[in-house]
Structure formats: C-alpha cells, structure tokens
Amino acid sequence: MDVRQLKYFVAIVDASSISKAAQALYVAQPSLSQQISGLEEELKVKLLLRSSHGVKPTEAGRALYKHARQLMRQMEQIRVDVREGSGSETGTVAIGFPTTVAWVLARPLFSYVRRKYPGIKLQIFESISGYITELLANGRLDLAILFRDVESSGASQIPLFKEDLYLVGDAGVAFSEGASVCTLDQLASIPLALPSTTSGLRKLIEKTFSREDVMLNVVGEVDSLSTLIAIAESGDAGTILPLSALSGRDTATAPVARKLEPGIRRTASLCWSDVLPSDSATIAVRQAVVDLVAELHRDGRWPGIELL
Structure with missing residues (x-):
C-alpha cells in the first residue's frame, strides 16, 4: 500500500x-x-x-476512506508546516449544510474564508439533512450543520440557534385579515408540498402532526428549496419552512409566512467527528461558522432564529 x-x-x-x-x-x-x-x-x-x-x-x-482521507490531510499539513511554519490555516475543509441553512450561510461563509484564510479551500456540500448526517459519519465531511439538540456517539457539537417553522403560502385558503398564526387544525385543510420522507424537516413535521393527532394533506414531495417556495408563491400548495428560507426575497412578491400553533421548533448545531483529529484549518472554519451565524443574525440577514 x-x-x-x-x-x-x-x-x-x-x-x-x-x-x-x-x-x-x-x-x-x-x-x-x-x-x-x-x-x-x-x-x-x-x-x-x-x-x-x-x-x-x-x-x-468506508473504514479505509476515513484513514486515507486523514492521512492526506496530515501530509498536506506537514508540507504547510515545513514551508510556512506550524499553525498555518491551510488545507481543504469539507462542510455540509442542509438546504435551508445553505440558503443563508453558504455564500457568506465562502466569502469570509476566502478573505480571512486564503490558504483554505472550502468544499461545500448542500443536501437534505439525512444525507449530510451520512457523509459526516462516513468521514466525507469535516464539519456539518445538523438539526439536533443532543450529542450523538462519536461526534461533538456546538449548538448554534433555534428556529420556528412557518406555513409559507396558503394555497388559496382564506385566513382572517391580518392573521399571522396558523393552527395545525387549519393546516389539515391546506394542500402541502413538503420535502421527501428522508428529510429531517419532513420527519419533524410528521412527528409533530402525529403527536397532535392531525392529518397532513401532502400533495407533493419536493427536495428543492427554490421550487418549494415557487409552488407556495403560485398558490397551488403551501409548504412548511423556517422564516430564513424567505430571506433576501422581495417582500412584495414573497408568499405570506404564518407561524404555526402549537409551534414546531428545531435546534441547529455545528457537528464534527470525535474519531479523527481536527487540523488548524478545520478549527478556523468551525469558529468562522459560529461568528458568521451571530453576525448574520445581528445584522438582520438571518431572520427567525434565536442564538444559543
């Protein structure tokens, strides 16, 4: 070998x-x-x-991949340390985002890392949360933002924020004027387009509706955030998303978002493997994510979240 x-x-x-x-x-x-x-x-x-x-x-x-990838990282770091001195933030860092998080964070993080750490090459993966979890477990990712509030075996995490879910669009169903809340009972009559059943968001929604003994009226499954919003705008169906999914959109044309009652809330955490050691580049990107989430929230560019 x-x-x-x-x-x-x-x-x-x-x-x-x-x-x-x-x-x-x-x-x-x-x-x-x-x-x-x-x-x-x-x-x-x-x-x-x-x-x-x-x-x-x-x-x-998969076992060989984890060891081989870490070896590649260590060899890259050896070259950097010898050439530039130890502690240099240089190398490749792979980070995974669920789509709703990538919508807000991916581009600012890329710009931030390019500006502050030009020696770091970011690999950004965007997918449904279930696949991101699998990539992290298999050693394909160094970091991932996942919606979990309890630690799992073999992984460490930093809680970042909590966010509520909203009904986006109403599929032509009449709400009273100025209504900013939608009950789950009202949702039973609204046709919904939701992510597929492998999505963590879908699983959370189904769990909540089952607990409240309310039927979901799912008329379509879509694993594209932009398409879900377009469907909600068209009035063909509503969807359930965090408020951040509408950030940056023209408020005049964006579909109405109504908070759910009882609420559906989820916790986002920055996660990494405990099995493999983190190099200086990964640690730098980890801190950059924490700092950027706080900055975007403070500047009003990440609405609907509560920092932890």
Whole structure:
C-alpha cells in the first residue's frame, strides 16, 4: 500500500465514479482501476461496489476512506508546516449544510474564508439533512450543520440557534385579515408540498402532526428549496419552512409566512467527528461558522432564529 493508491481511492469515493476520478487526477481509467485492484488484492478485501450508477465503498472501503482521507490531510499539513511554519490555516475543509441553512450561510461563509484564510479551500456540500448526517459519519465531511439538540456517539457539537417553522403560502385558503398564526387544525385543510420522507424537516413535521393527532394533506414531495417556495408563491400548495428560507426575497412578491400553533421548533448545531483529529484549518472554519451565524443574525440577514 502506498500514498498514491490511497490518494486514488479517496478521489474515487469522493467522485462516486472511477471515470470522473480519472479525469480529475489526469490518470488513464484502466491505470486507476489497476491501482485499486492492487490495493484490494493487498488488503484481501473488496473496497468498492461497482454498478451502473457508479461506485460506492463497501464497509471495509468506508473504514479505509476515513484513514486515507486523514492521512492526506496530515501530509498536506506537514508540507504547510515545513514551508510556512506550524499553525498555518491551510488545507481543504469539507462542510455540509442542509438546504435551508445553505440558503443563508453558504455564500457568506465562502466569502469570509476566502478573505480571512486564503490558504483554505472550502468544499461545500448542500443536501437534505439525512444525507449530510451520512457523509459526516462516513468521514466525507469535516464539519456539518445538523438539526439536533443532543450529542450523538462519536461526534461533538456546538449548538448554534433555534428556529420556528412557518406555513409559507396558503394555497388559496382564506385566513382572517391580518392573521399571522396558523393552527395545525387549519393546516389539515391546506394542500402541502413538503420535502421527501428522508428529510429531517419532513420527519419533524410528521412527528409533530402525529403527536397532535392531525392529518397532513401532502400533495407533493419536493427536495428543492427554490421550487418549494415557487409552488407556495403560485398558490397551488403551501409548504412548511423556517422564516430564513424567505430571506433576501422581495417582500412584495414573497408568499405570506404564518407561524404555526402549537409551534414546531428545531435546534441547529455545528457537528464534527470525535474519531479523527481536527487540523488548524478545520478549527478556523468551525469558529468562522459560529461568528458568521451571530453576525448574520445581528445584522438582520438571518431572520427567525434565536442564538444559543
């Protein structure tokens, strides 16, 4: 086993494709496949599962990925420390955001890191919270913002904020003039477009409605935030989102947001793995996230949250 093989393996897992990894590495695909075959032969385990949809790591492959990725990070840090002195904030940091958080935080964080830490390359992943949780557990991410308020095994976290959920749009259902609140009983008559059942937001909504013994009227499942808002604007269906999802939109055309009663509230935390040590670049980005969330809230650019 050598460093080149491990580098190739990490690239393949990141790309979920041998051909895409070969292009990124400027290596012929047969040569790349041969290197991975040699690695599997040496370790006497299968590392990748190949299908028409690409490749994904086996259980053994996921274990190797965690160690290999950390080794790549350590080697990168060695080069930086020798060249520039220890403590330099340089390297690649992968961070995952649920879509509603990325909507507000991703671009300001990218600008902040580029300005303050030009030696850090950010990799930003945006997806539903369930997939972000999986990427963090598999070692694909260094940091992730997840909606959880209790610590889980193998991970540390910093609570960032709490936010309430709102009915966005009303699908033509008449509310009394000036009504700023929608009860869950009223929601039973409103057609809703919601994220798919793998979404943490959807699971929270279903749990609350089940507890209150209210039926959800779901007429469509959409895992795109911009599309959900567009549907709410059209009046074809309402949706349930945090107020921050409407930030930056023209108030004249944005759909009406009404707070739910009883309320649905969730806690967002910045999470990272306890299994692998954090380097100086990851620690710098971690602090940048905490500082930016406070700044965006203070400046009114992140409405509807309560800092923790």
